[in-house]
Structures are given as structure tokens and as C-alpha cells.
Amino acid sequence: MRINQHTKISELIKANELAIDAIASIAKPLRKIKIPLLRKVLTPRVNIGEASKIAGVSIMEFRRVLEPLGFIWEDTSQSSPVEVQEESGRPDWLKKTNSLQALDVRPLLDADKDPLKDIFQAYKALPLHGVLYIINSFIPIPLIKRLEERGALCHTESVSNNEYHSYFYKAKEDKKEKSKPQNITFLTIEEFEEKAKALNDFKKIEVDVCHLPMPQPMELILHFLTDLNKNEYLYVLHRKVPLHLLEELEESSFQIFICEPVEGDVRLLIFPKE
Numbered sequence: 001m002r003i004n005q006h007t008k009i010s011e012l013i014k015a016n017e018l019a020i021d022a023i024a025s026i027a028k029p030l031r032k033i034k035i036p037l038l039r040k041v042l043t044p045r046v047n048i049g050e051a052s053k054i055a056g057v058s059i060m061e062f063r064r065v066l067e068p069l070g071f072i073w074e075d076t077s078q079s080s081p082v083e084v085q086e087e088s089g090r091p092d093w094l095k096k097t098n099s100l101q102a103l104d105v106r107p108l109l110d111a112d113k114d115p116l117k118d119i120f121q122a123y124k125a126l127p128l129h130g131v132l133y134i135i136n137s138f139i140p141i142p143l144i145k146r147l148e149e150r151g152a153l154c155h156t157e158s159v160s161n162n163e164y165h166s167y168f169y170k171a172k173e174d175k176k177e178k179s180k181p182q183n184i185t186f187l188t189i190e191e192f193e194e195k196a197k198a199l200n201d202f203k204k205i206e207v208d209v210c211h212l213p214m215p216q217p218m219e220l221i222l223h224f225l226t227d228l229n230k231n232e233y234l235y236v237l238h239r240k241v242p243l244h245l246l247e248e249l250e251e252s253s254f255q256i257f258i259c260e261p262v263e264g265d266v267r268l269l270i271f272p273k274e
Contacts, residue, residue, distance in 0.1 A: 003066065004074045005049035005059050009033065012066065013043060022065040027055035029138070035219055036226040045145055053139040056162060091155055093169045099130035106137055113214045116143070117243045123147060123168060132168040139164050146247075183273065184246055184256045192259035195269055199233050202271065208237040218245045225254065225270065233271035239264050 001015045012019040013033075020039070024031045030051065033039045052059045063073045103122050105115035123132050134140065144154045144166065153169040187195065207224055209217035217238060222245075224234055241260065249256060249270075257269040 001070070002072045002074050003048065005052070006047050008044060008047050009051055010043035012048075012071070013039070016069050016071070018069050019066060019071075022069060023051070023062070026061050026065060027057050029055045035222045046141060050139075050141040054141055056138045090157075091153070091169075093129075093153060093171070094131060094155055094167050097129070097131045097169070099127055100133055101126060101130065102133040102135065104135040106135060109137065114218075114244050116247065119143065120243065120247070123150075123152070123170070126170045128170055128173065130170050132170075134166045134168070136164050136166065137162045140166060183252065183254060184250055184258070187257055187259045189259050189261040192257060192267060192269070195257050196235070199269065199271065201231075203229075203232045204235050205232055206235045206237070210237055210239045215244075218242060218248075221245060221270075222248075228270075228272065230272050233269060236268040236270065238266040238268065241266055242268075 001011075003012065009019075009023065012023070020033055024034050033043060046054070048062045049059060052062060055061075067073060101122060103115075103119065105119065108115040108118065119132070119134065126132055134143075139156055144156070147168050148154055151170075151172040153171050154166065155169075156164055156166045158164055205224060205228070207221060209220055212220065221234065221236060221242070228234065241258065246256070253273050254270050255273050258266065260266045
């Protein structure tokens with residue numbers, strides 16, 4: 001298979017599954033593709049050029065690990081779909097804004113914490129026509145695509161090889177907020193227990209992630225969901241509502257019920273839709 005920086009990661013895996021381990025070995029941010037459900041969500045959205053920016057490595061690192069698998073590299077001078085522009089090329093909405101909220105996510109990433117919850121909460125809290133300003137060590141391409149799906153206009157500037165500034169303009173009300181996922185339902189503890197009783201004919205698989213550091217809770221839950229049968233369900237004990245996990249699963253084939261009887265005690269029922 002002939003490949004270049006515009007080849008989707010999903011196409012590489014479809015052609016040769018050994019590409020999963022090869023790509024995951026390049027850098028820590030790429031290890032998530034070893035989780036089947038995350039791989040299903042992320043890899044169709046991202047190409048080699050975008051993945052190299054996410055990982056903070058050269059595109060040639062992908063060439064190095066993929067050519068031994070039989071892939072043939074083709075150089076191309078075409079630009080990557082996500083352009084990094086200079087400050088002088090700022091869009092009018094960024095030049096004129098008087099509502100700018102900054103969020104530096106580098107400390108969270110350095111502490112191995114997922115900043116997605118903080119980013120989405122900050123974007124949700126923005127007034128209409130406000131701008132969220134994210135400081136990151138790489139171009140957050142999956143985030144850019146998700147917020148564009150919510151109606152945001154996006155602009156990214158390169159400050160250095162390991163510092164990027166991304167701006168998200170709330171041009172319209174958040175489309176995701178108006179259309180809540182149909183497969184995720186928040187319940188009272190009484191309603192939740194009734195739902196659990198209704199699953200008596202299913203095999204219960206209990207997963208306690210309360211004491212695991214980030215991002216291990218999501219990784220463990222996704223690991224169990226990968227092998228979940230139609231006659232099984234997950235009963236998850238968590239210390240907080242896993243917003244990142246719910247974001248990944250909101251268009252999946254799983255039904256999810258959640259309750260939080262008290263702060264720090266979150267329970268989830270997850271099972272395949274009929």
C-alpha cells in the first residue's frame with residue numbers, strides 16, 4: 001500500500017493490523033490506539049500528518065516504523081488539512097473579540113491528567129461569540145474536529161516546536177447541548193437500582209475504578225467493553241462522572257445509565273443495545 005502524510009490511520013490498520021503496535025511505539029500520546037473502542041473513534045478522523053503533530057514527532061517516524069511492514073512511502077508537497085497560521089493571519093473574529101478565556105492544559109498533561117473535561121466545560125460556559133484560548137504542547141486535532149462539530153470556528157498558531165495556541169470561537173450555540181445523546185441517561189439511585197434489577201437475566205461484570213489514576217479508569221472500562229457479550233453488562237464504580245468516556249460512547253452501540261447518590265460515588269450500568 002502506498003502512503004503519505006494524508007493517509008488515515010484507520011486505512012493503515014485496515015491494510016495491516018501490525019500497524020497498531022508500530023504506531024503506538026512511536027510516542028506516548030499514540031498508545032491510545034491500542035484500546036479498540038478508542039481506535040474505532042479516533043483513527044478514521046486523523047491522518048499521519050495530524051498524528052505526528054499530536055505526538056510531537058516527525059512524520060519520518062511514521063515512515064520508519066511503517067516501511068518494514070510493507071508500506072511504500074510517497075512524498076507529497078500538499079498541505080495538511082489542519083493549517084497552522086501565523087499571528088498576522090488571524091481571522092477577523094479573533095482580532096475583534098473582547099471575550100477571551102485562556103486555559104493552559106500543559107500542567108494537566110504533564111501530570112498525566114486528561115484535560116478534555118476542563119476544555120468542554122470551559123467551552124460550554126463561554127458566552128455566544130466568546131473565544132476559548134487553549135495553550136498546548138501539540139496541535140489538538142481531535143479536539144479541533146469535535147468543537148467544529150459543535151459549531152466552533154477554530155484557529156491555531158505555532159509559538160515554538162512544543163507550544164501551540166488554539167482559539168475556538170463560539171459562533172453559535174453548542175449543537176451537542178441542544179441534542180443530548182439518546183443512549184446516556186442520568187437516574188436517581190432508586191431508578192438506577194430498578195434498572196439493575198431488570199438486568200437479572202444478564203451476567204454482571206463489576207468494575208471498580210475508584211482508586212485508579214487517570215487515564216486508567218477509562219482504559220480499563222473500554223477494555224471490558226471490547227469483550228462484552230450481549231448477555232453481559234458492566235456495573236462500574238467510579239469516583240466521578242467520566243465525561244471523556246461518555247463523549248467517546250455517546251454514538252456507540254452501548255446503553256448507559258448513571259447515578260451519583262453522593263459526591264464521590266458514581267455508578268454506571270453499561271450494556272449493548274438490543
